[in-house]
Amino acid sequence: MTPLIFLILVGIQGSTAVTHSLKYFYTASSGIENFPSYVSVGLVDDVQISYCDSKTNKNIPKQDWMDEVRSEHPDYWKEETETCLVKQQTFKISLETAKQRFNQTGGEHIYQQMYGCEWDNETGEVKVYDQFGYDGEDLIILDSNTQEWIAPRTQAVITANKWNNDRYDLEHEKIYLTHICVEWLKKYVNYGRSSLMRTVRPSVSFLQRFSSSPVSCFATGFYPNKTEMFWRKDGEEIHDDVEKGEILPNNDGTFQMSIYLDLSSVPPEDWTRYECVFQLSGVREDLVTRLEKNKIKTNEVNSTFMLIIIIVSVIIFGFIAAAGFILYKKKTGRKRAVISDEMKPSTSRSETLISRSEILTSSLQTLTSSLQTSSLTSISSDDSKGSSS
Numbered sequence: 030m031t032p033l034i035f036l037i038l039v040g041i042q043g044s045t046a047v048t049h050s051l052k053y054f055y056t057a058s059s060g061i062e063n064f065p066s067y068v069s070v071g072l073v074d075d076v077q078i079s080y081c082d083s084k085t086n087k088n089i090p091k092q093d094w095m096d097e098v099r100s101e102h103p104d105y106w107k108e109e110t111e112t113c114l115v116k117q118q119t120f121k122i123s124l125e126t127a128k129q130r131f132n133q134t135g136g137e138h139i140y141q142q143m144y145g146c147e148w149d150n151e152t153g154e155v156k157v158y159d160q161f162g163y164d165g166e167d168l169i170i171l172d173s174n175t176q177e178w179i180a181p182r183t184q185a186v187i188t189a190n191k192w193n194n195d196r197y198d199l200e201h202e203k204i205y206l207t208h209i210c211v212e213w214l215k216k217y218v219n220y221g222r223s224s225l226m227r228t229v230r231p232s233v234s235f236l237q238r239f240s241s242s243p244v245s246c247f248a249t250g251f252y253p254n255k256t257e258m259f260w261r262k263d264g265e266e267i268h269d270d271v272e273k274g275e276i277l278p279n280n281d282g283t284f285q286m287s288i289y290l291d292l293s294s295v296p297p298e299d300w301t302r303y304e305c306v307f308q309l310s311g312v313r314e315d316l317v318t319r320l321e322k323n324k325i326k327t328n329e330v331n332s333t334f335m336l337i338i339i340i341v342s343v344i345i346f347g348f349i350a351a352a353g354f355i356l357y358k359k360k361t362g363r364k365r366a367v368i369s370d371e372m373k374p375s376t377s378r379s380e381t382l383i384s385r386s387e388i389l390t391s392s393l394q395t396l397t398s399s400l401q402t403s404s405l406t407s408i409s410s411d412d413s414k415g416s417s418s
Contacts, residue, residue: 052145057120081113157206246305255310
């Protein structure tokens with residue numbers, strides 16, 4: 030079984046021309062800052078249709094066409110909100126139980142359930158699944174063939190045995206997954222048919238990080254996400270030295286994918302023998318792109334271009350250095366000239382100083398004469414006062 034991983038799926042889209050799916054993810058968490066303690070997400074053909082968390086406490090549609098459900102079920106979103114509130118409490122208890130089973134108290138922990146159904150609209154075949162995970166690993170899984178719960182972890186054996194002994198609940202689980210889930214899936218597909226059934230071909234390009242790195246055939250902008258991608262050599266599919274990447278969502282609702290080929294041991298003249306093949310569900314013609322070395326986009330700068338940059342940089346640096354030296358010499362020459370001028374005796378300055386000295390001497394002589402006259406007058410006056418008395 031593929032381990033459950035903690036993913037809040039927002040805006041991820043996809044579909045197939047034949048098989049459709051309905052999935053629900055319920056996630057409870059603890060110890061994660063700035064993140065809701067509970068989140069629920071519903072998806073049809075991997076397109077998000079609903080969302081609810083412990084902060085908003087309201088289940089809301091994530092696609093415009095999901096509002097059409099009100100025409101048949103006016104209280105649909107009210108009931109979905111009530112389900113969200115009940116699940117919050119249930120999953121909070123389940124998370125604490127799991128922590129006790131694993132002898133854990135603090136830290137970041139996640140308890141998650143993923144369940145749903147797949148329906149083939151040509152053959153009518155139905156597949157169902159229901160599984161629980163804890164901290165990114167499978168905890169309890171429903172075997173749809175035997176209709177029994179399996180516990181990959183010893184800490185979950187007690188719960189699995191308890192659920193297996195509840196025959197009524199097992200029967201209810203089977204009816205929901207094989208009938209009720211499928212009926213709702215058919216309704217949702219009908220509501221969103223124009224969006225879910227479209228096909229968009231990708232743009233394909235070759236990328237290479239460095240000359241020694243594998244060549245990546247990169248396809249982006251395609252829809253749906255049901256696709257195959259592989260390398261061919263001389264018209265034959267190859268698997269050696271090939272590594273396939275995951276299908277990832279773009280922000281606009283389309284997808285991207287890469288497949289890598291190691292050509293380190295292949296002479297460049299033989300690269301044209303290779304081609305990248307992209308197959309999209311619902312499109313009959315394959316998109317085939319032949320590998321040509323001059324069409325590979327790389328992060329490595331061309332050596333000739335790099336040499337030109339270096340030469341130009343050296344020339345520019347030389348001009349800047351020369352200009353700086355010239356300016357320095359000019360400034361140095363001006364400073365020397367000023368210092369030389371200040372060291373030379375100036376006739377006008379000497380004459381000015383002499384003139385100022387003469388004026389100062391004359392003023393002092395006048396002031397001395399005035400003081401002497403004033404002193405004599407004062408003495409004469411004092412003598413007169415004395416004689417009067």
